Amino acid sequence: MFRLTRRQFLRYSGATGVALSTGGLAQAASAEDPLKIGVVYVSPIAEIGWTKQHSLGVDAIKNEFGDKVAITVLDNIFMPQDAERVFRELAASGNQLIFGTSFSHGTPLQKVAPRFPKTAFEHCSGIVHLANLGTFEAKYYEGTFVAGAAGAHMSKSGKIGFIGGFPIPDIVGPANALLLGAQSVNPEITCNAIFLNSWFDPGKEKEAANTLLSQGCDVICSMTDTATGVQVAGEGGAWSIGYASDMAKFGSGKHLTAFVLDWSTNYVRAAKGVAEGNWKAEARWDGLAAGVVKMAPYNEAIPADVQGKLKQLEADIGAGKLHPYAGELKDQDGNVKVAAGSVLSDTDIRGMNWFVRGMIGKLG
Amino acid sequence: MRLRIEQRPEPSAQMRIAAPVIATALTFLAGSVLFAALGYDPLITLHAFFVAPLNSINGLSEWLLKASPLILIACGLAVGFRANIWNIGAEGQLIIGAIAACGVGLFYPNPESPLLLPLMFLAGTGAGMVWAAIPAFLRARMNTNEILVTLMLTYIATLLLSFLVHGPWRDPAGFNYPQTALLPPAAMFEPFDYAYRLNPSVFITAVAVVLMWLFADRSFLGYKMSVSGAAPLAARYAGFRESSAVWTGLLAGGAAAGIAGMAEVAGPLGQLSPQISPGYGFAAIIVAFIGRLNAFGIVLGGLLMSLLFLGGETVQMTLGLPAALTRIFQGVLLFFLLAADFFIYYRLRHIPEHA
Numbered sequence: 001m002f003r004l005t006r007r008q009f010l011r012y013s014g015a016t017g018v019a020l021s022t023g024g025l026a027q028a029a030s031a032e033d034p035l036k037i038g039v040v041y042v043s044p045i046a047e048i049g050w051t052k053q054h055s056l057g058v059d060a061i062k063n064e065f066g067d068k069v070a071i072t073v074l075d076n077i078f079m080p081q082d083a084e085r086v087f088r089e090l091a092a093s094g095n096q097l098i099f100g101t102s103f104s105h106g107t108p109l110q111k112v113a114p115r116f117p118k119t120a121f122e123h124c125s126g127i128v129h130l131a132n133l134g135t136f137e138a139k140y141y142e143g144t145f146v147a148g149a150a151g152a153h154m155s156k157s158g159k160i161g162f163i164g165g166f167p168i169p170d171i172v173g174p175a176n177a178l179l180l181g182a183q184s185v186n187p188e189i190t191c192n193a194i195f196l197n198s199w200f201d202p203g204k205e206k207e208a209a210n211t212l213l214s215q216g217c218d219v220i221c222s223m224t225d226t227a228t229g230v231q232v233a234g235e236g237g238a239w240s241i242g243y244a245s246d247m248a249k250f251g252s253g254k255h256l257t258a259f260v261l262d263w264s265t266n267y268v269r270a271a272k273g274v275a276e277g278n279w280k281a282e283a284r285w286d287g288l289a290a291g292v293v294k295m296a297p298y299n300e301a302i303p304a305d306v307q308g309k310l311k312q313l314e315a316d317i318g319a320g321k322l323h324p325y326a327g328e329l330k331d332q333d334g335n336v337k338v339a340a341g342s343v344l345s346d347t348d349i350r351g352m353n354w355f356v357r358g359m360i361g362k363l364g
Numbered sequence: 365m366r367l368r369i370e371q372r373p374e375p376s377a378q379m380r381i382a383a384p385v386i387a388t389a390l391t392f393l394a395g396s397v398l399f400a401a402l403g404y405d406p407l408i409t410l411h412a413f414f415v416a417p418l419n420s421i422n423g424l425s426e427w428l429l430k431a432s433p434l435i436l437i438a439c440g441l442a443v444g445f446r447a448n449i450w451n452i453g454a455e456g457q458l459i460i461g462a463i464a465a466c467g468v469g470l471f472y473p474n475p476e477s478p479l480l481l482p483l484m485f486l487a488g489t490g491a492g493m494v495w496a497a498i499p500a501f502l503r504a505r506m507n508t509n510e511i512l513v514t515l516m517l518t519y520i521a522t523l524l525l526s527f528l529v530h531g532p533w534r535d536p537a538g539f540n541y542p543q544t545a546l547l548p549p550a551a552m553f554e555p556f557d558y559a560y561r562l563n564p565s566v567f568i569t570a571v572a573v574v575l576m577w578l579f580a581d582r583s584f585l586g587y588k589m590s591v592s593g594a595a596p597l598a599a600r601y602a603g604f605r606e607s608s609a610v611w612t613g614l615l616a617g618g619a620a621a622g623i624a625g626m627a628e629v630a631g632p633l634g635q636l637s638p639q640i641s642p643g644y645g646f647a648a649i650i651v652a653f654i655g656r657l658n659a660f661g662i663v664l665g666g667l668l669m670s671l672l673f674l675g676g677e678t679v680q681m682t683l684g685l686p687a688a689l690t691r692i693f694q695g696v697l698l699f700f701l702l703a704a705d706f707f708i709y710y711r712l713r714h715i716p717e718h719a
Contacts, residue, residue, distance in 0.1 A: 044687065078642075081632045081642060082677075085426050089422075090681070092422065127538070167530070197523075350539050352540075
């Protein structure tokens with residue numbers, strides 16, 4: 001599997017390189033200068049996963065603007081020292097709009113942006129925004145809530161499992177929402193959570209998924225950058241929930257759904273704003289309503305009436321009728337964290353560092 | 365006709381000079397074929413790789429900034445490598461140095477004190493040496509393999525860093541994200557010019573290069589260490605203690621890596637996050653060997669590695685060359701460089717068929 005992915009990556013990136021270089025020549029000949037855009041990925045573009053979804057956003061810009069844009073892409077820029085140099089180079093070489101796509105790009109962007117006040121910077125999963133540094137992020141928890149409900153409908157053991165990278169709010173919050181969604185169907189259901197303490201470690205992820213299976217979990221949600229969790233669950237006869245990309249083809253027919261990330265509106269809006277001269281640095285945080293989070297097609301094994309309920313759930317969350325973190329919410333020790341009738345504030349969601357009741361596992 | 369590899373009676377003086385030239389020529393040739401096969405003009409690509417990155421002051425500044433930790437660590441490692449002391453855990457010693465230095469910078473009672481940077485320097489050096497003292501003690505006292513111990517301690521250092529930035533040292537104003545607060549300005553090296561990132565920590569590297577040269581070529585201890593590396597039995601017969609070579613080699617590497625960690629955190633980073641080194645500790649091993657464990661060779665090796673890295677980014681940015689291709693090219697160059705060195709000590713001989 002890995003080998004295949006890598007080969008495809010080589011072919012893909014080779015093709016991109018050729019396309020970019022010939023594109024560059026064509027543009028040089030045209031009268032009007034194209035809008036120069038720089039994009040920095042944290043890892044190579046694989047078949048699925050975080051960076052793949054960002055590359056689809058970049059493709060959306062290309063589809064929308066064609067040869068009116070010249071896009072420079074750098075992949076595998078992870079370390080802050082390297083990121084700062086790359087952002088600086090991109091800005092200095094005349095790119096008018098620059099995207100950083102990882103949390104680790106945050107501090108470098110905050111250092112570079114003030115030096116290039118005329119350049120527009122956009123940072124995915126950023127927390128600090130400046131006069132010319134905008135941020136955009138997805139409400140993952142809206143997706144996991146719906147996925148959790150789907151899992152609870154299909155689970156026989158009443159136990160679901162969650163695998164995450166690090167116990168940071170961006171992961172802990174969605175894990176909580178997964179269980180809350182499941183509890184909206186079956187109040188007794190519980191969720192075992194395991195953190196890998198790594199963003200990318202298929203070996204550990206496989207171990208974690210097997211552990212969850214042996215603990216009796218029959219639905220596994222893996223919020224990591226690989227399809228390993230989905231794969232192991234499928235091989236072990238358990239249902240799975242994918243993250244970032246639709247992972248159905250890895251799930252041995254047991255992939256229930258995935259909460260897919262679609263950044264294209266963010267990419268196209270920023271490019272349009274800069275092209276028309278009305279770009280402003282914003283902090284955007286969107287979910288199901290804006291289509292930044294989407295549910296992948298539901299597994300055919302889910303009965304039609306249940307699928308109807310899940311679609312209704314998506315619509316209700318999108319319309320704001322239902323909030324995943326609506327009270328009453330208790331933590332693992334039974335303390336009330338959100339009173340009945342109120343919802344968790346956005347700030348508290350972005351800083352969530354506690355597990356809801358029914359989560360089994362420790363933070364850190 | 366058959367060929368046989370045999371050791372030269374004396375290292376070849378001509379090959380010593382010719383090896384890098386041959387390697388460079390072969391790399392350019394192989395690279396040109398590679399680039400041409402994929403539809404890129406070889407001359408333009410090579411220009412973008414080796415010349416374009418250094419075309420601006422910013423480029424030069426970035427070049428030295430990236431080369432500095434590589435050279436510094438490689439100098440420290442070479443002290444041990446000359447005596448066959450294999451410290452491959454400089455990455456861990458760098459991380460521990462960075463942790464200690466950042467700890468001082470964050471928690472020293474007076475964040476404006478001019479003593480902050482010197483204290484951080486001492487903390488980084490000390491912590492790197494302590495981390496290297498563990499394998500030194502185990503090797504000197506219990507004959508434990510220092511390759512394994514130094515490597516394993518790298519993982520421990522990484523996990524310690526991860527624990528600190530996810531837990532006790534996490535920035536209280538950082539939405540629980542795994543990173544520390546930014547260091548106060550007095551705890552950072554002030555860049556020569558705020559338009560660029562290069563800072564006075566390069567002078568530390570310069571001093572380290574001179575010290576390394578004096579130690580290796582001009583000191584009795586350095587001579588003893590070379591002897592114990594080249595001929596351990598002879599060294600023992602002459603009364604040179606192996607344990608002193610072990611301690612010196614590992615502590616020098618640990619100190620250099622610890623300082624490099626301090627310079628990263630007080631320079632381009634300004635804070636700790638779960639990942640603070642782009643593999644400097646491991647790349648420095650290659651630099652030490654490209655430089656043939658010699659101070660000035662290491663300077664050239666570090667500058668080359670740094671340029672390869674920047675060049676890889678430049679070709680990606682200007683020509684859209686895929687990152688994987690640039691990494692292949694970097695690998696080709698390193699391969700030819702190290703392979704050509706082989707012929708300094710060995711030669712190919714024709715052997716007549718009937719022999």
